[in-house]
Amino acid sequence: MAIRHPKDFFTGVMYAGVGAAALLLPRDYGFGTALRMGPAYFPGVVGGLLVLVGMIAMLRGCSARGDEITPFAWRELLRVLGGVVLFGLLLFAAGLIAAIVALVIVAALASRRFDWRWALPLALGLALFGALLFVQGLGVQMPLAGSWFGR
Amino acid sequence: MELLANLGLGLSVALSLDNLLYALAGAMLGTAIGVLPGLGPVATISILLPVTFGLPPVSALIMLSGIYYGAQYGGSTTAILVNLPGESSSVVTALDGYAMARQGQAGKALAAAAIASFMAGTIATLVIAMFGPPLAAVALKFGPAEYFSLMVLGLVASIVLAHGSLLHAFGMILFGLLLGIVGTDVNSGAERYTFGQPWLADGVGFVTLAMGLYGVGEIVRNMEHDDRREPMLKKVTGLMPTWADIKRILAPTLRGTALGSLLGILPGGGATLASFSAYALEKKVANSQVPFGQGAIEGVAGPEAANNAGAQTSFIPMLTLGIPSNPVMALMIGALIIHGIQPGPSVMTEQPALFWGIIASMWVGNLFLVVLNLPLVGLWVRMVTVPYHLLYPAILVFCAIGVYSVNNSVWDIYLMAGFGLLGYVFAKLDCEPAPMLLGFILGPMMEEFLRRALLLSKGDPGVFVTRPISAALLTLAVVLLLLVLSPALARRRAEAFQEEQ
Incomplete structure (x- = not known):
């Protein structure tokens, strides 16, 4: 068969x-x-x-007959998931700011349009925004700087 | 006039300054995020859910409902302007809406969609107010056997109404039921499928699952076809409809509302099926000046009314029975539980302010959408064009922080990444994840009711057929299954969904 x-x-x-x-x-x-x-x-x-x-x-x-499964986009998949996992690993060690920067940069590397000129400002902007909104604004329990920085 | 007194109570809650602001904020945020590419209502609500944790329950639900219809509204806006429906229920809106936009009638199409949605929302709110209480009264008499049978019927209906293969929908429900079982068994204290991991002892969080499947998984899928979205117009004019236009959309709106209200109550993608069927109906009965598919305003008004009515009436089973009819309602149930409220028929008697406040706020939220969104359409047009490569890293940041904040657990972040992978695999295999979310929410409830029913009947499974209400519900489920397996209806079902292609 x-x-x-x-x-x-x-x-x-x-x-x-x-x-x-x-x-x-x-x-x-x-x-x-x-x-x-x-x-x-x-x-x-x-x-x-x-x-x-x-x-x-x-x-x-x-x-029955049906279409082939289209190939997996491994490049995109691994970078997006890798960014998320890295965020989790870094959250307490390096703190929220560094974790967001790492997540954004690694995930952005998945894009074919990747360019440091937009990726870096985006990462820093989101880190600032995330820290202000979630930690200062909504009081989520997360260290801004992690244990690596002696906290 | 109990109805008026109840609606009065609801309005007094919904019109308090705080709740007005939350409804407004929800509708605006929902529209803004719904307009952004690649984010449907489920992802939008799960991302914004943590924001509502600190609010009182009524305000949280009011805001979440606002986000829901805002996101739907945003989905229709992108369908009309750039031919990219934000979610499945606005797929048919794109057919004639985008055609109208290409002929320079984008304003008219947007106005038709907004007015039809508002009228449908108003009528559907009244439908909920009228049918909610009697249904809750019946549900209060339900024992565990009736609840179990009701859930069986609900799951069968969601298989029948899901699009795509019946077999796969059934498989996804079973998969979801199993995922829902993970964690500590309430009866015996045994940990099931936790692999000895303490972070799985409380089970899988529904926010984790929804964000993984609809947030992270969607992103990878969207990146595969990284197309640029160019709106064909920078300025939208002609938003004020003429009297003649309103007269043309009146009948399709009413037909769509009736169809949508009915289908919305049924489990399983009510709003989606509602808009597809409404389009099919309009094609048959409307005598439009323009052929359908080439910019018929009836083809915008009917489905928009139907999907909004369906979205509203899907609150009925959620509020009165505690049973979700679609993934968004599953999220709402999760939100209520987080706020310490067990959804079910007793909510109405024990928390009348919550129940009627939510209902009244639906109308308020719909009013906000019409009054604010048409003038703001220029802003939405600009948001549609945000490049995806700037957007998805931001979505990931919100998902990661959001999923962490539910339990303050880093493990939830890894689990979300895992479900992201699963969501991507589902997309590759053409499996629709919605039935899985329903199964996931219903799994633990079904097991509990099954156990209790059999305990009360001393292990006699006959209890499900000897109790009249339970027997009737199960009979209905069997009839529904037989109908859908019969070749004639299978063809009709295929027709209802065919507009997608």
């Missing part, structure tokens, strides 16, 4: 995988009975249904 509808097929793979994980992970949670439902009862039923849906989608992916 050949995969003729890749979108359907791989959606099916995803559903079946998530469903199987939901079924297999909570082995020690206790399934229980309908009267005294254990913690694994409801997710077990839902996970089972999801495996079923996934298998139907995989079968359909082999019979």
